[in-house]
Amino acid sequence: MSNIVSFKPFPIDKLEPDYSNWIVYSTQMETCVMASGLVRHLDGRAVAPTDLKYDTTKRKWLDKEGKIAGDDVVEAFEKKLDEWTQVQAHIKSQIFFSIPESMLISVRSLPTAHDIWEAVVKEVESRSDLYIMDIRTQIMTKKPESEAKLPEHLDSMKKLRERLTGMGSSMTDAEFNAAINSMLRKPAIPQIVDMGATSHFSADRDNFITFRPIPPAAIQVADGRMLYATGRGDLK
Template sequence: MLTAIGARGLMRYTDGRKVKPVPFVFDSLMSKYKKPDGSEPTESEVEDLDDKIDEYHQKDSLVKQQIFSTISDQLLLRVQSLGSASKIWDEVCKIHEGKTELVQIDLRRRLQEMRCEEGGDIKVHFSEQLRLCESLAGMGTMIEDHNFYAIILGSLPETY
């Protein structure tokens, strides 16, 4: 995930170094914007700041999209309301730190215990096995081809 984010030049949004620009304060009584020092910005300054804010939201959303597309639905529900990409990434890391080995053990066990029922959809079964194998690979646990082959064969119904 970090490779994909880094390839887009967006790591600052993940690690929190990119800070959202602060918009000018709008004085509704005067119908004018104010800078932090109290002076009135020019129209081009307002437009430039709005462009920077839009760019920030666009790039932050790209990082969130990358994170959301690679995490489980359960984890997505837990982190999606946190706001910025850096807060979401921090929470995802916090949730997974120290649990990686336990998660790997659980995924390996689930993979080895999977069985396709008689008359079941074999394509769905193989897809789920492949997904678990890829998840393990993403955590640094590679299952060798001959072992994966044995797991697949052992999960098939007797009619195969």
């Protein structure tokens, strides 16, 4: 365990309260522990030294046969115990300083770094599905307050999609474009469908022989209104 002297906390991202950056966070955490040569303490393979047992009545270290251990044996054991404790504290601090306070309160009393990390993983896994469902619902149902705020709303939708990716989920281009098209079909948001030639547009998708959704593209018409092309194809 001589490598503990060189252990230094790595600057990793703090885990967001909604776990939206879990993939990045967990990857950084596991990598920094591996880089320090201490991964056994995180995955549970490392075991605390148990050669001696402290007798609080006699105030002496006893060996496995119950006999008082000699000074040399005690010194060697306490050195191993100190190293174990130091390594554990290093990893615990890396976790504690990078998780939300509410999570810290619930895991701080667990005995080992492995127990703490395991609890963090279980907590994220148990709640991430709910967060993912909520984000997907927001993408599919949330509407802009007005036409003027549409660009801001589209940017918000993109950020929500990025959060899904950070949580280990994903939304395909087809799903995302469908959500955008659904939002644009509301009466308050005018839309047009581009057939590929700059002089021909149609607001009725049924007029197309072929159709391919595209990310909304803003087009200002002669009367000053802002319309949005949401697809491209060949007109009948």
